[in-house]
Amino acid sequence: MLASSPISALAREMAAIFATEGRDDADLTGQELIAGHWPDGVNHPPMTLEAELRTCLATSAHPCAGAIGAAIPMTPWGTNPVENRMLEREASMIAVATLLDPDGPMPSRRFRAGLLFQRAGTYYRLHTHDAVETYAIVAGSADWIAGSDRRLRGAGDVIHHPSRMPHAFRAGPAGFVAIWRWSGDINSHSYTFLPDPEVA
Ligand SMILES: [Fe+2]
Secondary structure (H helix, E strand, C coil), X not given: CCCCCHHHHHHHHXXXXXXXXXXXXXXXXXXXXXXXXXXXXXXXXXXXXXXXXXHHHXXXXXXXXXXXXXXXXXXXXXXXXXXXXXXXXXXXXXEEEEEEECCCCEECCCCEEEEEEECCCCEEEEEECCCEEEEXXXXXXXXXXXXXXXXXXXXXXXXXXXXXXXXXXEEEEEEEEEXXXXXXXXXXXXXXXXXXXXXX
C-alpha cells in the first residue's frame, strides 16, 4: 500500500484507536491494517448515503473522521460481510465498508475490520455473533446497548462486545460513524437477530 494514500492514512488512524484497547488481537489487527496490501482495482461504486455520511463526519473533530472522509472515493462502501443475515429494514439503515477480511480487499486469516455509518434516528435491533467485537465511534452519537450496559455514546468512545454479547444501537440526530473490528471466531453464520422489546 502506498504510504501516502488516503486508505493507508485511514489504516493508521484505525490502528491508533485499536491500540488503545490493550488487547493483543486489537494490536495485531492494527498491524495488519498498516502492513496490508491494498490491491489495485478495488470496486467502490457510488456510496448511496454519501451526503448523510459527510454531514455526520463534518460534526466531528476526531482525526479518524477526517481520514474516513478523505478516503471515501476509494473506500468499498457496500461490502458488509453479514448483509445476507439481514432483512431489508436493517440493510437500508446502515452502510458498511470492509477493509480487512479473509475475502479482502486486504486479506487477513484471522480478523475483519472496517467502517460503519448508521442513519440518523434509526434503530438497529439486538443481535449477537460468535466474534469478539470492538466499535469506536468517530462522529455522531448513539444510544448504545451492550449486554446490560446502555448509555449515550459519542466520538471517542470505544465499546467492546465479548463473544455472544447482545448489542443494539439507536443512532442520534446526526447518525453515527464508527470503525469496527472482529477477532476470535469470525464466522458470519452465527450473526443472529434476537427478540427485542424496543421493536414492536
Ligand atoms: Fe456486532
